[in-house]
Amino acid sequence: MAKKTGSKARIRRFLKQHTGKTVTSRQIQQAAGDVAEWARRLRELRAEGWHISSHNDRADLKPGEYVLETDPPAPGQYTFAHTISGRLRAQVLERNGYTCQMCGIGAGDPGEDDRPTRLHVGHIVDRKHGGKDELFNLRTLCSTCNQGAKNLVQEPPGRIWLLSQVRRASIDDQRAVLKWLKLKFRNRS
Numbered sequence: 001m002a003k004k005t006g007s008k009a010r011i012r013r014f015l016k017q018h019t020g021k022t023v024t025s026r027q028i029q030q031a032a033g034d035v036a037e038w039a040r041r042l043r044e045l046r047a048e049g050w051h052i053s054s055h056n057d058r059a060d061l062k063p064g065e066y067v068l069e070t071d072p073p074a075p076g077q078y079t080f081a082h083t084i085s086g087r088l089r090a091q092v093l094e095r096n097g098y099t100c101q102m103c104g105i106g107a108g109d110p111g112e113d114d115r116p117t118r119l120h121v122g123h124i125v126d127r128k129h130g131g132k133d134e135l136f137n138l139r140t141l142c143s144t145c146n147q148g149a150k151n152l153v154q155e156p157p158g159r160i161w162l163l164s165q166v167r168r169a170s171i172d173d174q175r176a177v178l179k180w181l182k183l184k185f186r187n188r189s
């Protein structure tokens, strides 16, 4: 465990020293101390909001080339539900592919304000409502969706209020709601 933390800290330091410059996977691996899991450490850094580009993000990069685009977020900006252990968080991030489970944005992708997206590991059923710190009750969400999800979990909208909102909406938006509902109930009712 201590060794893993060490390799991640070394990658952090190496990337920071090369912010805005292209580095190769070999250089990162060497900086990490030649550990096999350097790629996983890199994914973790992205999940922590480090804006690291690869050839998937930029056409001018070759496979195996990476760029830390901007100075990384200050430590502690990466927020989680406090009760979740580091190990469980890592499992959730890994299972959810380091992407927001609502809108699909990836950790480190430019989000609102063009700032790198930070992912949160949070409860699907809130603890207040009996949800537990278990793998199947946890998921990754970006900050934006996390805030929306909090509202959803707290209090589902009442039917009368919901209908009144739909009635007030434009015809186009009502059609969009109808389309969504038809899609949702296509194979039922």
Ligand SMILES: [Zn+2]
Pocket (backbone or CB within 6 Å): 100, 101, 102, 103, 104, 105, 141, 142, 143, 144, 145, 146
């Ligand atoms: Zn999202």
